[in-house]
Every structure is written in C-alpha cells, then in structure tokens.
Amino acid sequence: MKNAIRSLLTLILVLSLVFSATSCELVNGLGDDVKGFVGSIVDKITGSTDNNNDGDATGEPEDTENGDEGGEETPDPEPDPEPEPEPEPEPFEGGILYLPNEEDPITSDPYVNVDKDEFYANYTPAVSYMDSYYRTKHNLMSGSIAEQDAAPTVSTYQPEIDGTLIANNTYIFSEDGNTYYVVNSYGEIVNKIYKGGAYVALEEVAAYVFAFGTIPANHSESKKTKPTQSPWGIYLRVNHTNFSGDTSRYPYEPVLPNISGCGGDLYYYEMDIGTTGTDTGNGYAVAPYNNGSTITRGAARIVHARFDLDRDGVIEIGENYVFYTYNHYNDFQEYLNYEGGWGEIFGNETGGGTLSSKYDCNPTPYVEVTHSSFVYADGTPAMKVETVVMVFLPWREEV
Numbered sequence: 172m173k174n175a176i177r178s179l180l181t182l183i184l185v186l187s188l189v190f191s192a193t194s195c196e197l198v199n200g201l202g203d204d205v206k207g208f209v210g211s212i213v214d215k216i217t218g219s220t221d222n223n224n225d226g227d228a229t230g231e232p233e234d235t236e237n238g239d240e241g242g243e244e245t246p247d248p249e250p251d252p253e254p255e256p257e258p259e260p261e262p263f264e265g266g267i268l269y270l271p272n273e274e275d276p277i278t279s280d281p282y283v284n285v286d287k288d289e290f291y292a293n294y295t296p297a298v299s300y301m302d303s304y305y306r307t308k309h310n311l312m313s314g315s316i317a318e319q320d321a322a323p324t325v326s327t328y329q330p331e332i333d334g335t336l337i338a339n340n341t342y343i344f345s346e347d348g349n350t351y352y353v354v355n356s357y358g359e360i361v362n363k364i365y366k367g368g369a370y371v372a373l374e375e376v377a378a379y380v381f382a383f384g385t386i387p388a389n390h391s392e393s394k395k396t397k398p399t400q401s402p403w404g405i406y407l408r409v410n411h412t413n414f415s416g417d418t419s420r421y422p423y424e425p426v427l428p429n430i431s432g433c434g435g436d437l438y439y440y441e442m443d444i445g446t447t448g449t450d451t452g453n454g455y456a457v458a459p460y461n462n463g464s465t466i467t468r469g470a471a472r473i474v475h476a477r478f479d480l481d482r483d484g485v486i487e488i489g490e491n492y493v494f495y496t497y498n499h500y501n502d503f504q505e506y507l508n509y510e511g512g513w514g515e516i517f518g519n520e521t522g523g524g525t526l527s528s529k530y531d532c533n534p535t536p537y538v539e540v541t542h543s544s545f546v547y548a549d550g551t552p553a554m555k556v557e558t559v560v561m562v563f564l565p566w567r568e569e570v
Contacts, residue, residue: 260547265340266485270550272346277301282309291316300349303365307388310402313368314375314387321446321471321497323373323504326356326511330554332541336515339508340488340542342382343550351382355510358545358552362510371406373444373495377473377506381493384477384486386411386442398463405463414441414474423519423532424500427474428492437476437492444471444495455499470499488542501526505538509545514538 276298282290282305290311297303297313306313330337343352343360353362353374364370364378369389379387386392389403392411401407416432416439418424429435445460446469458467475493479486493506495513502518515538520526522533545554 260549260551260553263341263544263546263548263553265488265542265544267342267344268546268548268550269344269346269348270352273299273350275299275301277305280305280308282306282311285309285311287311297365297368300345300347300365303368307367307369310389311369312371312389312406313365314370315372316406317372319373319446321469323495323497323513324511325513326509328356329507329512330356330543330545332543335539335541336507337543338505338514338540339512339545341508341544341546342486343546344382351378352550353378353510354545354552356512356545356554358554360550369403369406371408371445373446373471373473374510376442376444377493377495378508380442380473380475380477381491381506381508384475384491390442394468398461398466405461407461407466408443408445409466410443410468410472411440414439418534421500422529423524423527423534425503425518425534425537427476427494427503428537429489430476436480437478437490439474439476439492441472441474443468444473444497445469446471446497471495471497472500474500474503499527501534503537505540507540514540 278301281302294312294316296315297306303313339354343354344350345352349366351364351366352360353364355361362375362378364375364382366383367388368379370376370379370387371389376387387408389406390408390411391401394410394412396407396409398404398407414432416424416427416430418426418433426433427437427439429437431438443460455470456467458469460467460469473493473495477486477491480490481487494503495506496503496518498520500518501520501524502516504516505514506512507514517535517538519528519532519534522535524532524534545552547553
C-alpha cells in the first residue's frame with residue numbers, strides 16, 4: 172500500500188512537470204510518448220502486470236480461451252477509424268483581409284439625452300461599430316481615455332527574422348470596412364478600431380491612421396481650435412498639417428522613407444498626440460495636453476503617409492508609414508501594425524546629437540523592417556511561439 176501511494180504521488184509530480192504546447196497539433200504529436208510513459212507508471216501502481224493473479228486490473232476474472240461453457244467466442248470490436256487530419260491553415264501573404272461582419276448588439280441610439288459626466292464616470296470603450304457611431308453623433312469617445320506617458324509602450328515580444336523586426340503587412344477589416352482589427356505580436360486579435368470613432372490613446376490613434384488614413388472624429392486639422400469652442404472638450408486634439416521633412420532646414424531630423432522633402436514621392440502629415448508630460452529638455456512644458464480651457468501641444472506627434480502611388484486602388488508596402496516622435500522630430504519609431512509594435516528608435520538624440528540643434532546633430536538613418544503577415548487567410552494567428560518542456564524523474568522501485 173505504501174508503495175502504491177508513493178507511486179501515485181510520483182505520477183502527479185511528473186504530470187505537473189509536463190508543460191503543454193500552445194499548439195494543439197504539437198500536443199497531439201506528443202500524445203503517444205506521454206501516454207506510454209504514464210501508462211507504465213499506472214501499471215506499476217495498479218499492479219496489472221504480475222501482482223494480480225485472479226484477474227485483470229479491474230478485479231474481474233479472466234476469460235477462458237472459449238469463454239463460458241456452452242457460449243460462443245465474443246468477436247473483437249472493430250477498431251475506431253483514424254481521425255481525418257485537420258487541414259493546414261492557408262497562408263496569407265499580406266494585404267487586405269476581410270472577416271465576416273459580426274452581429275451588432277446596438278440597434279438604436281442609446282445616448283439620447285446622455286449625461287456626459289455620468290457617461291465618463293462609468294466609462295467603457297465602444298463595443299461595436301454602431302456603438303461607436305452613436306457615440307460620435309453625441310461627441311462621446313470610443314477608445315481608451317487613460318492617461319499616457321510620452322514614450323510608447325513596446326511589446327515584450329516582438330517577432331523578428333535574422334535580427335530584423337517584422338512589421339505586420341496585413342490589414343484586417345470587417346466586410347463592411349467599418350471595423351479594423353488590431354492584433355498582438357502573436358497574431359491574436361486584441362482590439363477593434365471603428366471608422367469615424369473618437370480616439371486619443373497613442374496605440375489606437377496609430378492604428379486608426381494606419382487603417383483609415385485620416386484623423387479620428389475628435390481631432391481638428393487646425394492648430395487654433397480651442398477646447399471651449401469644441402464639443403469634444405478635454406478630448407479635443409488639434410493639428411493635422413503637412414510635414415515637410417526638409418532636412419536642409421532642419422538637419423537634426425532623420426530622413427523618413429521616400430519623403431517628398433528629400434526628393435521622394437510621399438507627402439507626410441503630422442498630428443498631435445496628447446501625453447501627461449512632454450518635457451524633452453527643449454522648453455516643452457510638463458503639463459496635460461488639454462485641461463479643458465487651454466491646449467499645451469508639447470512635443471509628441473504622429474507623422475504619417477498613406478498614398479496610392481501606383482493608383483491601383485490598394486495601399487501597399489512602401490505606400491503607408493506611421494511614425495511616432497515624442498521629442499519634436501528628433502527621433503522616430505515606426506508603428507509596425509500590431510499592439511506594442513514599435514520599431515527601433517532612430518534619429519538625432521539616438522545618434523548622440525544635441526536636441527533640435529542645427530549644428531551639433533547626428534541623425535541616424537531609418538531602421539529597415541521585414542514585412543510579413545501575422546495571420547492566416549481565415550484570420551487565425553500565424554505567429555504562435557510553440558514551446559514544450561518535458562521533465563522525467565528516474566523511476567525507483569523498492570526491492
């Protein structure tokens with residue numbers, strides 16, 4: 172009895188040390204080995220080999236060769252057919268991927284005569300396109316309204332090939348084009364951005380601009396719009412103007428890809444991002460971007476280009492770039508089209524230059540990335556990391 176209990180405890184310990192894979196196929200591939208190993212332990216616990224001479228492991232008497240006297244031999248049951256292997260997911264090379272529209276739970280306007288103070292006191296982001304649509308109709312936010320630091324939050328895992336970061340080159344939309352699906356670094360859908368919605372968070376604004384090529388509903392193109400003049404109040408963001416990229420006038424700025432200011436074909440635009448503190452050591456006040464009466468624009472900007480250069484109706488690699496600068500064009504990081512996907516920083520301070528100096532400057536060049544799809548053709552993740560750890564303890568059998 173003591174040996175059986177000790178063996179059972181060993182079995183539990185061994186099973187707890189088997190760390191399964193994230194992929195079902197990988198786990199199934201290991202099943203026979205694990206089953207055989209566990210089965211050998213079960214045999215030792217139950218004594219099914221030599222310790223039960225009166226019958227099998229269940230205590231039932233063993234059948235004779237011909238069964239009971241006068242009976243007929245029971246035929247063996249037909250083996251279960253082998254399961255059909257699951258088809259491999261179809262690869263997706265990149266471009267626009269449309270997923271079926273989801274059933275929208277919002278069928279009528281829920282924000283008629285809404286109390287804005289109460290709405291924001293119990294705030295949650297929009298749950299669907301129609302929810303976002305009705306919010307915008309009443310000048311209410313759709314995305315996160317949490318405060319944010321000046322520096323972007325970078326994912327702890329960023330996929331790469333041969334030391335080069337990968338940018339997700341797939342746009343995932345709903346069939347009607349009103350919802351954009353944001354994936355994480357594993358290719359799992361983690362957020363939805365709605366066309367025409369209102370957004371202030373860096374991650375969501377970057378995704379919005381990347382997907383729709385324009386500004387969210389609460390952003391004004393003019394730099395002079397005041398919060399007291401706008402129904403968006405403290406959520407107003409201003410500025411959507413041309414970014415020249417003229418490095419002869421501003422030699423501390425790095426050259427952005429194919430930018431018109433340096434002889435390229437792409438015209439870039441800049442837009443403000445409001446942060447809780449934008450002190451870069453160059454006189455920018457550490458203050459909220461918008462306090463309800465005054466806007467302190469700070470030094471944080473998104474700079475983006477989105478043009479159909481070959482006029483084929485599709486925005487392709489090399490025609491769409493979104494960058495973020497939190498120190499007024501001295502350094503940039505590229506948005507790689509996934510949550511926490513920010514490229515390596517490059518520019519003036521990165522190169523050891525003095526902030527915004529036209530004489531002591533040394534901007535490093537744009538850091539190239541590799542483009543690949545993060546999903547299969549059905550929208551399921553294609554960037555899973557599969558890891559299996561198996562630990563076997565030596566078997567000790569008492570004499």
